[in-house]
Amino acid sequence: MKERVRPLIIGAGPAGIRAAEALVDAGIKPVVVDEAPLGGGQIYRQRIVPDERTARDLYGSEAGKATALHKTLAGLQDRIDYRPRTLAWNIRDNIADVMTDGRGGRIPFSHVILSTGATDRVLPIPGWTLPGVFTLGGAQIALKSQGCAIGEQIVFLGSGPLLYLVAWQYMKAGGHVAAVLDTAPLSAKFHLLRGLLLYPGIVVRGIRYVADLMARGVKVRFGIEPVRIEGDTQVKGLVWRDRGTDHHIACDAVGYGFALRSETQLADLAGCQFVFDKRDRAWQPVCDGAGRSSKPGIYLAGDGVRISGADSAELAGERAGLALIEDCGFPVDKVRIEVLERRLNRVQRFRGILEQAFPFPESLVRSLADDVLLCRCEEVSIGNVRSSAQKFDITDLNRLKALTRVGMGRCQGRVCGSGAAEILAHASGRSLEDVGRLRSQPPIKPLPLDLSSDGEAA
């Protein structure tokens, strides 16, 4: 009976690994694919270049959790069909189209758990396409995975907990952090006092990051407005505005980002319904508290459905695994489910507080100059979007895409889509919800092709 259940898990981060563990515990063998060469997801990403660093050096206070998760995946190896370096680029009729090392393939499944995580939410600012500008997540990947820094004198800019964490990690690793520039005002941070009641350890750690940075002489500024990143062929400096006065700082690299956005394309291609989520400022797949999507057999877990952090992703992955087991008619531990759901609710309350402490800089959207590039794949500027919205009375993101090609290039809107929605909403006088979301198209990411003579075409 259980042999007929052939679940597929897409993503071997905290959510995917815990989902796999729950299935294996119930005697079910899932296929687990991840485009990364090693499991762990974003937060517990493993290094691809061997070096002397310990788990403590790599993951700081989360070293124990990282090691535990990596161990779980290693322990599951014989009881799951694990396929690293495998990108799922489409989903249709219970089949996932995949590509491993440049070779195409298909994985049929009876159920699927989408635990595809998130990427940085980017808002274009003048100079953001200069060599030397990275997203905060990208800067962290360089450090964690490859053991290298993005520059010798680095400015971190934006909003969200990752801003301070990445700056602190660079400082700890011996990097020179020139400044940390937060677009959220200091007053917003007082919301974190309420967070102390829910997760005191996390809040205190955050305060320690800021204190450590300041103690080492790093310039930390709140409520700033980025004016421009300067340079011709490489970042040379950055100008920001603080209470009406412009300031300049020399640097050769910038790490920036405004929190995260969920990777929802596969849920869209699978036909899941979406709903607008005010907190994440994005359309997200509909999902009940157990991880069930609007489509039977399709489950969602972790940051790929709602930005909630790594601890929540582990809980949500396990909960989705249990929902799948329950829906197949196999017994589940109801007490375990109750505990999981209670803990998940608690995390959600904390996420709401974080969102208030690190608000999205809406005023920046209004002040961005027309000549700033919005979609770099198709070279569409912000002015182009604004004038097209006026001229053709565009109120929908997909119509904007058809008329301007924004989001039509290699990134398929994964980088520019959220910024385009913000700019269009402002230019058309509509709400973010009203302008909708970009429809996903396969392949959801660029596909590398193996064109060697024995390589199978995708």
Ligand SMILES: Cc1cc2nc3c(=O)[nH]c(=O)nc-3n(C[C@H](O)[C@H](O)[C@H](O)COP(=O)(O)OP(=O)(O)OC[C@H]3O[C@@H](n4cnc5c(N)ncnc54)[C@H](O)[C@@H]3O)c2cc1C
């Ligand atoms: C770059 C980055 C760095 C982060 N660093 C931190 C941090 O240091 N501390 C912190 O608290 N939070 C961090 N976060 C947030 C943190 O990643 C999440 O809260 C947590 O990792 C979510 O777990 P998850 O399992 O939902 O997703 P993830 O950990 O993102 O795992 C998703 C996995 O799915 C894989 N995947 C995605 N799409 C496909 C596909 N189509 N085919 C195959 N595989 C796919 C990815 O390779 C990835 O391994 C970071 C987020 C990002 C984007």
